[in-house]
Amino acid sequence: MLKITDLVKRYDTGQPVLKNLNLEIKGESVVSIIGSSGAGKSTLLRCINRLVEPSSGQIQLNGTDLTSLNRSQLRKARHKIGMVFQSFNLIDRLTVMENVQSGRLGSLPTWRAIARKYPKEDIRRAYELMDRVGIAHYADKRADELSGGERQRVGVVRALMQEPEILLADEPTASLDPKTSEQIMGLLRDLSREFALPVLINIHNVTEAKEYTDRIVGMRYGRIIFDALPSDLDKDAMDSIYSGTPAADRGADVQQSTVSGDVGAVAT
Template identity: 75%
Template sequence: MLRIQQLVKRYGHDEPVLKGLDLEVPDESVVSIIGASGAGKSTLLRCINRLVEPTSGSIELNGAELTRLHGNELRKARRRIGMIFQGFNLVDRLTVMENVQCGRLGYIPYWRAALRKYSTEDIDRAYTLMERVGIAHYANKRADELSGGERQRVGVVRALMQNPEILLADEPTASLDPVSSRQIMELLQTLAQELQLPVLINIHNVAEAREYTQRIVGMRFGRLIFDGKPEDLDQSAMDTVYSGTPAEDRQQAEQDTSKAVVS
């Protein structure tokens, strides 16, 4: 269970990016976060894993208060939070297996990682996970030789190698073609059920949010202004989330909604 209470993030003396935000994400649930650019979606995810330091508020993961941790305790907590990035964040010159093993960096000494001294247990688990997502045959292939969808699958396995208690996905399909996007969203949906993991996805594509997540949270100007089931996200709710935002954001949201209705 992820529980966020009164979360605030302010940069300098500017207006807060996050304004007293409250959110709970139970186990085995897939929750999407929608909203225009600048709504605070990415900042929220980065506050959860402490890539960005919250200004105030509480972030609790399975009983552990993350905002109070520092040093080694913070390092241990971060390894329980799997992160999937829009830009994949792979090391292109390394093989798929080597990139996947980067998910173990929070658990093994640096010298072992530098010398690529992976344990038999970690190698076996990597193969099992790669087989599960369909990339085991690429184990010895360089990351820069893969397609976008394949690279994102490597990112998913790398996150799972952490044995995470939650998965955070920051625009995981934004760099992918439509077919690969659907495959990645289906994969995240299935993994949440199989591994009993909560998954929190920051996403611009409203159609994908409707189809692949159990709950949609809408953000605007650092606040949560919608929280409900996909079928509850009607045109009125869409207007509330995207009203007053740049025309291109509103247009894209409307297109995504139309796609969802057609499908």
């Protein structure tokens, strides 16, 4: 379970980007985060794996307080947090297999990583996952020879090679055409079911969020102002998320839910 409590991120200049944010995610579920640019969506994801350092608050993953870990402990903990990036973050000159195996770097001795002497079990696992997402025949192809959708599939497999406890996806379809975007969202949904893996996706495409995710979290000005089923995301909720007054400024409280099958919570 991911549990975020009173999370604040404040930069040296300006107001906090995240304001006492609370969120819980349980079990195999796909949760999307929507909101205007500047709402704090990417900052939230990057605080979870501490690519961005939180100013205060607590982030727990299956009982481990990620915010209290030192550098060595954090390196180990990050291995349990898979990350899929908008820009793919592949090494273009390396093959698909080599990029995929980079997901195992935190579990290998340094000499193996440098020499690219991957354990047979890791190679077998990589082929299984690549076959599952339809890129096994590209194993020996350089990453820069692939299409955007193929590159994103490599990124997904690389994250799964970590055997993560949660998968974070930061705008995973933003660089893709509409058809490929739907394929990637469907893939993330299906993989969440197959691996009993919670998936948290920062996404701009509300239509895809409603179709492919189990729960939608709406953010505005660093706060969660909507947290409910996709079917509950009506016009009023959309107006509140994208053009309305922040819930806190209306004197309203946001009652947030825990995903474990049914979900529900709205601004009141």
